[in-house]
Amino acid sequence: MTQERTGVATFKGNPITLVGPELKAGDSAPAFVVSKNLLEDASLGDYAGKIKLISVVPSLDTGVCDAQTRRFNSEAAGLGDDVVILTISTDLPFAQARWCGAAGIDSVITLSDHKETSFGQAYGVLIKEFRLDMRSIFVVDKDDKLAYVEYLGEMAEHPDYEAAISAVRALL
Template sequence: MTEERTGVATIKGNPITLIGPELKVGDQAPDFTINKDLTTGASLSDYEGKIKLISVVPSLDTSVCDAQTRRFNEEAAKLGDHVAVLTISVDLPFAQSRFCSVAGIENMDTLSDYKFRSFGQSYGVLIKELQLDMRSIFVVDEKNTIRYVEYLKEMTEHPDYEAALSAVKALI
C-alpha cells in the first residue's frame, strides 16, 4: 500500500493528504515515468550525469506556478549545460506547450505527470484529494543523490528560490 501523509500540507489553510514518501537530503532520487508530450516519455535517466533542479508546480495556469516557472527559466540560462532545470506538473502536455510559448519558457524542460502520476507518488507530492502534484523543489546531483528538498507546507506560497539556487550552485 502506498504511504499517505496527513498534516504536512494545506491549500489555503485546508489540510490535504500527500501520497508517497517524504524524501530527504542524502536519499537516492527515485526514478519516474513522465511525459514530454502525449507520446514521448521521460525518466530520471534521461538527465544522467547532470545536476537536476526539479521544480514541481500544481498547475502552470496559476499565478504562483507561473512566477515559479518563469523565475527558474531565467536562472536556468545562467546555470550552464551541466544543469538540467525541469518543471513538473500534471497539466496536459498541450497546456504546458502553450504556456511555454506564451511565457517564453525555453531554458528548461516542462514535463507532465498526467498519465501515471509516477513522479508525484515516487517523490511524495501527489495530492490525494486533487490528483495534482504539490509545490516542491528537489536538487539532485549527477549521481542522483538528493542534495536539497523543499516541500511547501502551503500550496499558495512561493518556494525559497535562493536556497534552491544556492544548492545547485554548490554542486557546479
C-alpha cells in the same frame, strides 16, 4: 500499500493529503516516468550526468506556478550546461506547450505527470484530494542523490528560490 501523509500540507489553510514518502537530502532520487508529449516519455535516467533542479508545480496556469517557472527559466542561463531545470506538473502536455509558448519559456523543460502520477507518488507530492502535484523543489546531483529538498507546507506559497539555486551552485 501506498503511504499517505496527513497534517503536513494545506491548500489555502485547508488540510490536504500527500501520497508517497517524504524524501530527504542524501536519499537516492527515485525513478519516475513522465510525459514529454502524448507519445514520448521521459525518466530520471534521461538526464544522467546532469545536475537536476526539479521544480514541481500544481498547474502552470496559476499565478505562483507561473512565477515559479519564470524565475527558474531566468536563472537557467547563469547555471551552465551541467544543469537541467525540469518543471513537473499534472497539466496535459498540450497545455504545457501552449503556456511555454505564450510565456516565452525556453530554458526549462516541462514534463507532465498526468498519466500515471509516477513522479508525484515516488517523490511524495501527489495530492490525493486534487490529483495534482504539491509545490516542491528537488535538487539532484550528477549521481542521482538528492542534494536539496523543499516540501512547501502551503500550496499557495512560493518556494525558497535562493536556497534552491544555492544548492545547485554548490554542486557545480
